[in-house]
Amino acid sequence: MSLSSTELDILGIDSHTFKDLEIFECDTGDASLFDFCNRTRSIGGAVVLRRRMQSPWASAERIEATQQAIRFITAQRSHFRTMPSVYAVEGTQDYLQEILPNLDFRNRLEFALGSFQVWANQDSHYFSIVRGAQAACRLIRALRAFAALAPLKNAPGELEPLLRQLRALLSRPNFRMVPDFDVGTWGTWKMLKLDQMLRVKEKETLSRLLALNYELDALVSMADANGEHGFVMPEVCAGPLRANADGLYHPYVTNPIANPVSLNQQHRILFLTGPNMAGKTTYLRAFATALYLAHLGMGVPAQRFQFVPxxxxxxxxxxxxxxxxxxxxxxxxxxxxxxxxxxVARGDRVLALMDEPFKGTNVKDAFEASLAILERFSSRENCLFMFSSHLIELSDHLQRLNNQVDCRYFEAAESGDRLHFDYRLRPGISDQRLGMRVLREEGIFHLLDKPSCPAPEVSQTTL
Structure with missing residues (x-):
């Protein structure tokens, strides 16, 4: 089945990867990556941001267009503070969704009679109409002023078509009815005529204006999250698949230890070893999270990051x-x-991370399965893999895989009474075996070696 150009632009990412990277939910109840990035001011903006995070870009052109927009917003942040208020946005949204009487009468007499009936007998509806029309006018006035700002005339990337569409919609002849002042003092007849224009004739236009505002809100949120978390904009590269980083860390970790990443067609596989708790899984998650953010068009938690999508x-x-x-x-x-x-078999550009695979079987099967998979992965061009394992015996066999495997490890310092971890990536393969020491340090053997205490006797009286 052939894919459309739109589908080809979207990064393939499945529900398990979303769960692994805690994009939308976290098993511990902590904030998700969505929460970490969500600085939107409106419900609709948050919906757009979620949609973006569900479908990151896969094409360099799309990623760079988002990057350009975010850079511009960051540089011109003060101008984006003039976007419509939450009151105007949410008030207009409620106005369009609320069930209110329509006075779309071509006959002036019928319109006048209907207007009087609304005013006299349905005062709650009338005041809802007035409140909604005021909010819609505030939205239009704010968007007018925002779109007319001189620095926004040459906005780049994703912003250019959004602002072009915004200006086109705001120039519709009907919107000339919307004055540059608040309409709260208008009389009943004039207010209901305004309502007829906004909620009947231009309802679709108002909905489109809201949608564009939500897109802008999401982009501003992404720019603000970049600045708040100190993310660095990555460099999108062309050519064979590769990913390189300096100073990479996981954004959730307090006082993180930063590490490098280097994956390319000379070293398609990073084979990661080291004892438990030394940092392997955090390192995998840090890289996957950074790559995911890079495909969104956002900055990443690193000093420098280069990648081919x-x-x-x-x-x-x-x-x-x-x-x-x-x-x-x-x-x-x-x-x-x-x-x-x-x-991989379809010929797609794949990046896969596997944390201690095949631990659900015996050691012999795990060894043979890991080696067989690594051999096949190493031969696939334009694909990259990270593979962590406790099977250090694989090291004797990895050398014959055409040098496609780059071996790195984390270690623990064993001096003193407790283990110490520095979480720094090193070249080579770890031969540390710390399982027995961890069990001893946790006092497990001490508990099991203690003689059992006899259960207290229960007297017949107590029963």
Whole structure:
């Protein structure tokens, strides 16, 4: 099945990867990445931001257009503060959705009689009409002033078509009825004529104005999140697939230790080892989160980030079995690898991250499965992989994979009574085995070696 140009522009990212990266929800109840980036002022703006985060860009052209818009907004932030108020936006939205009487009468006498009836017998409706029309006029006036700002005449990227459409809609002849002052003092007849124009004749136009305002609200939110979190705008590159970063960190970590990333067609696989708690999973999530943000057109948590856009981003970190469907943990792992393999087999540009795969089976099967997958991944051009594992025995076999595997590790310092982690990425493969030490440090053996205390006797009287 062929894909449309729009579909080709969208990054493939499935529900499991959304869950792994905590894009919209977090199992611990903490803020999601959406919450982390959401600085919108309106409900509609938040809806647009969510839609953007559900469908990141996959094409360099689209990503760069968003980047240009965000850079411009950041540089001209004071002008974007003149956008319509929340009151005007939400008031107009309610006005268009509320069920109110329509006085769309061509006959002047019938319109006059209908106007009197609304005013005399349906005062609650009349005041809703007045309140809604005032909000819509405030929206139009604010957008007029905003779109006319001189610095916005040459706005780049995504902003250019948004502002062009905004100006075209605001220039419609009917909107000449909207004065440059508040309409609260207008009489009943004049106010209902204004309502007829806004809510009947130009309802679709008002809805479109709101939609454009929501798009702008979402872009401003992305720019504000960049500034608030100190994100750096990445460089979008052309050519064979690669991703390079200096000073990469996970945005959720307090006082993070930054690390580099280097994936390219000479080293398509990063093979990551090290003991538990040393930082492997956080490193994988940090890179995947940065790449995801880069495909949104946003900045990333790094000192420098360069990438060639991919078509699919897969993460396999927090797999679980599925009792209801009869899917064991190992089968869930196999299905996850299959999803990656299908995208690779189609010839798509894929970046996949796998955190300790095949731990749902015995060590021998896990070793053979890992090696077989790594051998095949290493031969696929225009695809990149991160693969963490405790199977350090794989190191003897990785050297024959045409140097496509770059081995890195995290380690723990074992001096003193407790383990210490510096979370710094090092070249090579870790041979640390700390499982027994962790169990001892947690006092587990001490608890199990203690003689059991006999259960207290319960007297017959107590019973």
């Amino acid at each position: 991919v078509q699919w981003l897969f993460s396999s970190i927090s797999l679980t079995d599925d009792l209801r469907r009869g899917v064991s943990y190992f089968r869930a792992e196999a299905l996850r690898v299959k999803a990656v393999a299908e995208a």
